[in-house]
Amino acid sequence: MPTTDPADLSLEQKAKILTGRDHTTSHPIGEAGIPPIVLVDGPHGVRPPRTAADHLGINESRPATCFPPAVAVGSSWDPDVAVRVGEAVAREARAYGIDVVLGPGVNIKRSPLCGRNFEYYSEDPLLSGVLAAAHVRAMQASGAGASVKHFAANNQEDDRVHVSADVDERTLREIYFPAFERVVTEAKPATVMCSYNRVNGVFAAENPWLLTEVLRDEWGFDGLVVSDWGAVHDRVAALNAGLDLAMPMDWGVGEASVLEAVRSGELDESVIDRSVQRILALAATATGAETGSSGDFDVDAHHALARQLAAECAVLLKNDGGTLPLASTARIAVIGSFATAPRYQGGGSSHINATRTDAALDAIRALASGPDTVRFAQGFTLKGTDEAMRTEAVAAAREADVAVVFAGLAEADESEGYDRETIDLPAAQVEVIRAVAAVARRTVVVLSNGGVVSLEGWHDDVDAILEGWLLGQAGGGALADLLFGVANPSGRLAESIPFRLEDNPSYLNFPGELGHVRYGEGVMVGYRHYASIGLPVRYPFGHGLGYTTFTTAGLEAAPTGDDTAEVAVTVTNTGTRAGKHVVQVYVSTTAGPVRRPARELRAFAKVALEPGESRRVAFALDRRAFAYYDVEHSGWAVAAGEYTVQIADSATDVTAEAVITLPGDTPEARPLTIESSLGEWFAHPVVGPELTTRLSAAAPAPEDEEEAEENARLLRMAAPMPMSQFFLYAPLSDDDREHLLALAHASTSASVSVSASA
Ligand code: BGC
Numbered sequence: 001m002p003t004t005d006p007a008d009l010s011l012e013q014k015a016k017i018l019t020g021r022d023h024t025t026s027h028p029i030g031e032a033g034i035p036p037i038v039l040v041d042g043p044h045g046v047r048p049p050r051t052a053a054d055h056l057g058i059n060e061s062r063p064a065t066c067f068p069p070a071v072a073v074g075s076s077w078d079p080d081v082a083v084r085v086g087e088a089v090a091r092e093a094r095a096y097g098i099d100v101v102l103g104p105g106v107n108i109k110r111s112p113l114c115g116r117n118f119e120y121y122s123e124d125p126l127l128s129g130v131l132a133a134a135h136v137r138a139m140q141a142s143g144a145g146a147s148v149k150h151f152a153a154n155n156q157e158d159d160r161v162h163v164s165a166d167v168d169e170r171t172l173r174e175i176y177f178p179a180f181e182r183v184v185t186e187a188k189p190a191t192v193m194c195s196y197n198r199v200n201g202v203f204a205a206e207n208p209w210l211l212t213e214v215l216r217d218e219w220g221f222d223g224l225v226v227s228d229w230g231a232v233h234d235r236v237a238a239l240n241a242g243l244d245l246a247m248p249m250d251w252g253v254g255e256a257s258v259l260e261a262v263r264s265g266e267l268d269e270s271v272i273d274r275s276v277q278r279i280l281a282l283a284a285t286a287t288g289a290e291t292g293s294s295g296d297f298d299v300d301a302h303h304a305l306a307r308q309l310a311a312e313c314a315v316l317l318k319n320d321g322g323t324l325p326l327a328s329t330a331r332i333a334v335i336g337s338f339a340t341a342p343r344y345q346g347g348g349s350s351h352i353n354a355t356r357t358d359a360a361l362d363a364i365r366a367l368a369s370g371p372d373t374v375r376f377a378q379g380f381t382l383k384g385t386d387e388a389m390r391t392e393a394v395a396a397a398r399e400a401d402v403a404v405v406f407a408g409l410a411e412a413d414e415s416e417g418y419d420r421e422t423i424d425l426p427a428a429q430v431e432v433i434r435a436v437a438a439v440a441r442r443t444v445v446v447l448s449n450g451g452v453v454s455l456e457g458w459h460d461d462v463d464a465i466l467e468g469w470l471l472g473q474a475g476g477g478a479l480a481d482l483l484f485g486v487a488n489p490s491g492r493l494a495e496s497i498p499f500r501l502e503d504n505p506s507y508l509n510f511p512g513e514l515g516h517v518r519y520g521e522g523v524m525v526g527y528r529h530y531a532s533i534g535l536p537v538r539y540p541f542g543h544g545l546g547y548t549t550f551t552t553a554g555l556e557a558a559p560t561g562d563d564t565a566e567v568a569v570t571v572t573n574t575g576t577r578a579g580k581h582v583v584q585v586y587v588s589t590t591a592g593p594v595r596r597p598a599r600e601l602r603a604f605a606k607v608a609l610e611p612g613e614s615r616r617v618a619f620a621l622d623r624r625a626f627a628y629y630d631v632e633h634s635g636w637a638v639a640a641g642e643y644t645v646q647i648a649d650s651a652t653d654v655t656a657e658a659v660i661t662l663p664g665d666t667p668e669a670r671p672l673t674i675e676s677s678l679g680e681w682f683a684h685p686v687v688g689p690e691l692t693t694r695l696s697a698a699a700p701a702p703e704d705e706e707e708a709e710e711n712a713r714l715l716r717m718a719a720p721m722p723m724s725q726f727f728l729y730a731p732l733s734d735d736d737r738e739h740l741l742a743l744a745h746a747s748t749s750a751s752v753s754v755s756a757s758a
Helices: 011-016 070-077 079-095 125-141 167-174 178-187 210-220 235-241 252-264 269-283 299-310 361-367 387-399 427-439 475-483 525-534 678-683 687-698 705-716 723-729 734-747
Strands: 039-041 101-104 145-151 165-168 193-194 222-224 315-319 332-335 375-377 402-408 443-448 462-465 516-519 552-562 564-573 579-588 600-609 616-621 628-630 634-639 643-652 653-662
Touching: 011 600, 039 525, 070 079, 070 299, 079 101, 079 125, 079 299, 125 145, 125 167, 125 178, 125 600, 145 178, 145 210, 145 269, 167 178, 167 628, 193 210, 210 235, 222 269, 222 443, 235 252, 235 269, 252 653, 252 687, 299 387, 299 475, 332 361, 332 387, 332 427, 361 375, 361 427, 361 475, 375 387, 387 402, 387 427, 402 427, 427 443, 443 475, 462 475, 552 579, 552 643, 552 653, 564 600, 564 643, 564 653, 600 616, 678 723, 687 734
Parallel strands: 039 101, 101 145, 145 193, 165 516, 193 222, 332 375, 332 402, 402 443, 443 462
Antiparallel strands: 315 462, 552 564, 564 616, 579 600, 579 643, 628 634, 643 653
16 A cells, blocks of 8 residues: 655655646656556546547547536436446546546536537536536446546636636625535545636636635545646645646646745645645555556447437427427438537547447438438538538428438537637528428427527427437437437426527626626526526526426425425326426525525426326425525525425426425624614614604604605615714714614624524
């Protein structure tokens, strides 16, 4: 067993081990028996380097199964899907001697333009956190460490290595932190990866508030903090902030600066010992096998699993007249280059060298009743369309019972490293969809895209839309399974599809300017914004259809003490096929002093039911489900008042609701001082009535109702005035003033109490 005690290493050895050896390994210390830790990208597969490694996925890696990326897993709304991806990825990681798989990414989809949205789960922190925690728990239980990333506020690629994400604390705590917090507290990842960007002006890699106060002191993280690749600018500042391992290699720059800082007394050796100890602890669990190992895993079984899981993720957005599922005997015109050359993952560091890929056309042919029933026309290529291609597509569509157009985005349209500028589908594809829909008896559009694409300009022309996102290497097979009803669609949108990009709340503040991106929309991200201002979207967060129908009934919600509640509802499959329903539980309130979103997802469950089967589904809502982050008191607060628990089919489709009343935190008066406003003095339960009494006694009584109203108006006008000023004008004696100030002092020395954690 290699040492885990920094005291066993020399200062030079310790300085060396704090920075990576190359792109995928930490420094081994042979003399001390310390193996390298092998950290390789994922997380929907592994990317073991062949020879030259890089962190942008430029060089081809050794083959691995490309499972559905996070954008797809997000749409499954099913922690079990995340578990099975996590377990399988760990099996492949072990086969390749990988100790830590870099991921999952739990950054929130703030804007549909973020080039890396395919690597993230959702615009909602609860959905992201629950799925990521399931992935991490399963992957680590199966023998590979995780690196939850990118902490924090890395919600765009544009200028990602410099930009300062300027975000108010409530928004960080309520939207951008909770997924990290859940993974850290529930799944205990081996490592957390800091992001490249600055958070409120300070690089995440050098941010002690982020990496130590929040991550370790508040959430209790005791694993290793690793930098994003090349995110460290000042090795000493990063160590002081709590960043342990700087990746990748830096040709000795970090090592030299650490040695110099310790020798000059600028850096306390205990600080490096703390980080070295964490690196040694992880190295002690490393296999030391490095990436030269066998790579033996069950390729066929993992491909079959990838197909099964992909089918859980696609979202059936529209299905007019029961167009889907297709009869196996239907004459089908398959159109679009994505049917033969599938788009199934995103570009950049998470890019997997898939063991094989399923083309949807082949899978459709395999499920159709005869080879002659399926005809293919390309319609367009990634470069565009022309008349010949369109004519061929239209001819095929005219002869068929149904046309299925495979449209989407090319890999070059979205990637790590840059953001998109539009959410439009390429114009050539829209043209082909419309031309086909104009002649086809029925038209189905199947989409492959990592970030949201607009459905405008063609949505109403087609009968059905299956949003496949990026489904991994077996996505083509899964799409065929869904089209023919071999599998029943059960995905739900993990992000809203707006009518216009401009409707997105981040629109005016994305991707920022002059090195800053201001998160001006605050907590009103995604559906929180649309629902709060009643802005219609094309399809809301949570939306998704299937080939059966469900009802939810018998909602019961009751407080369980300590500002928690239990909720139960009965789900019934009222259709004729087995299927899965996602029960979505939202909480809505106006209680408390801060603006709350119209509703927020607070629990969910995916339930599999046979036709006619019913099940009672229960949820325990914890305190946090009702809390807001109180920045004045640095803690989570529950306001006393009414909370509406809503069961919904999407963020805009509430099917049942129940109101509960919570006692909330004990409201204590804020300290009242001579600088508090007149309004605050009047509002105070003890001092307010006394002030009214003394004022009434001092001033002549109003002669009539009109004068009383005018007096009230004047007081309203003076309400924001500090008491120090009001005293100058008020008809109060010295005795009145002294008495009121003494009363204020005596009755308001305590402040509002809020808990540090909810
Ligand atoms: C990415 C990380 C990735 C790392 C290592 C960086 O460019 O932002 O997500 O894990 O490279 O390849």
